[in-house]
Amino acid sequence: MPPTTEQLHAKKKEADEIRNNSHEWRTASDPKQAARMVTQELFHRNKNSKSLFLSLDVRQDKVDQDRSLVAFYRRDNVKWASPLSCKLYGDEATGSGVDRHMLSCVMLRLITGFHLKSGNAAILKLFEGEPDHLIPSDCEELIENNLFTVAGRIMGHSFLHSGPSFPGLSPAIIHVLFTGSLEQTHLTVQDCPDLDIREMLRLLDSDMELKDLNSIHQLCLSCDLPAPNATNRKRLAKELLFYTVVERSSRQISQLRNGLAETGIWPLLVERRDLIPVLFPRESEAQVTPQMILECIVWPSSITQIFDSYEDEEWDEDEFSTADVCRVSSYLRTFIENGNPAELKSLVKFWIGWELPAVEMKLEIVEAVLPTALTCFEKLRLPRxxxxxxxxxxxxxxxxxxxxxGFGCP
Known part of the structure; x- marks a missing residue:
């Protein structure tokens, strides 16, 4: 049956809106509104494409789960703005909440590390360094396996669906990623994740006597730079910093750029640079979701098998240990699930010392007057x-x- 006049008018109106968006997003005063215009256009173009199906089996261990997530984003020639359908096997949850959960999970893994072995490490981290100065790992295995393209796809895909952003990336890496001039790249010693090299850079840039010249000389040779002396030491400090941060990251940055471009958002980011801080916020500005926190909590061992059945149960006072653990733990879960972004950030910072959830955040229910935290051990202690x-x-x-x-235990 041919389309009715009303249907044709509706299709024409929709096409006109999309066409107008392709121009209006460039001048929209609100960068997030510009992003919504572009994502709307991308989703419209791909609405008849085959849906992307992302699934996770919650009954599997974290290693198998993370393998599934990485495998999903390692696929080539994918239209990432296609309709998204997510499924949690072993869980009855359905609907858009599952999609949000999945995107939150995969971004959390990108931020904190995948449970995949890399050398002697049990956690595979694609980025290293301190908050707001993260740079891509120079692990050759990650580069050869094109995992920074995977990272770009994950970031872009989450951005398309208004999911979590990637916080704490070094401004120098962001500058180079978006084709900024290498000569104008602003670097600080905090951008160097290697503490030993960082100390050598500080020594070279100072007027202190150069000790352990052999180590510094070897570092210079590995970077194809001359040996240090009294006249070239400060220049060498800058060149070594540039080499360890920017030059060593060139292939990773190229892969990251390609991954972002594949999701279709690259023209938006290049023309609307005011959106770059949305994609790569400072660590202190990063969004923390309830799922990100709950995913990381190591609950007390006595709660693991009876947590879900705790509600509406009657407990004997003589069994206060199990009852108290379940009751107070359920209070914490409720607090997290209903907390606003500011409360969640404050909770995580109180718990581990900064706002980004750690891979494992331990919880203890104890005899105490007030909540305390052992931030060095990423442990929260709640009174029973x-x-x-x-x-x-x-x-x-x-x-x-x-x-x-400051509060509690440092």
């Missing part, structure tokens, strides 16, 4: 005495609000 969520919420909010000036 709470019998109502209201008082638990009040006390926890009061404690996590102290992170700016």
């Amino acid at each position: 005495h709470h019998t109502t969520y209201h008082t638990f919420h009040q006390e926890l909010c009061a404690c996590i609000a102290t992170t700016d000036y």
Whole structure:
């Protein structure tokens, strides 16, 4: 049956809106509105494409789960703006919440590391360094396996679906990634993840006597630079920093750029540079979702098999140990699931010392007056005495609000 006049008018109106968006996003005052215009256009172009099916079996261990996630994003010639369908095997959850969960999971793995062995490491991390100065790992295995293209696809795919961003990338890497001039790349010693090299750079850039010249000389030789002396030491410090941060990252940056481009968002990012901080926010500005935190918590061992059945149960006071663990742990889960972004950031910072969730965040229910944290061991200790969520919420909010000036155990 041929389309009706009304259907033809509707299709024409939709096409006109998409066509207008292709121009209006360049001048939209709100960068996020510009992003919505572009993603709308990309989704419209691909609405009849075969859906992308991303699945995860929650009954598997984290190694097998992460293999599935990486395999999904390693595929070539994929239209990443195609409709997305996600499935959690072993879980009855359905709908858009599953899609959000999956995107949150894969971005969390990209940020904290995949549970895939690389050499002697149990966690495969594509980026290294300190917050706001992360740079791509120079591990040859990662580069040869094109995993930074995978990283670009993950970042772009999450961006398309308004998912989590990647926080803490070095401004120098961002500058080069978006084709900034190498000569104008601003570097700081914090961009160098190797603490030994960092110390050599500080020594070269100072007026202190050069000691252990052999190590510095070997470093210079490995970078095809002359041996240090009194007249060239400060110049060498800059050249060594540029080599260890930018030159060693050139192939990874190229792969990352290709991965982002494959998702279709590259023209938007190049023309609307005000969107780059949305894609790569500072660590302190990064969004923390409830799923990101819950995924990382190592719950007390006594809770693992009875947590889901705790609600509406009657507990004997003599069994306070198990009952208290389940009750207070359920209060924490409720707090996280309903917390606003500021509360979640404060909780994570109180727990481990900074706002990004760690791979494992340990929880203990103990005999105590107030919540405390062992940030060095990424452990939160909650008092067992709470019998109502209201008082638990009040006390926890009061404690996590102290992170700016210190609270609990360092």
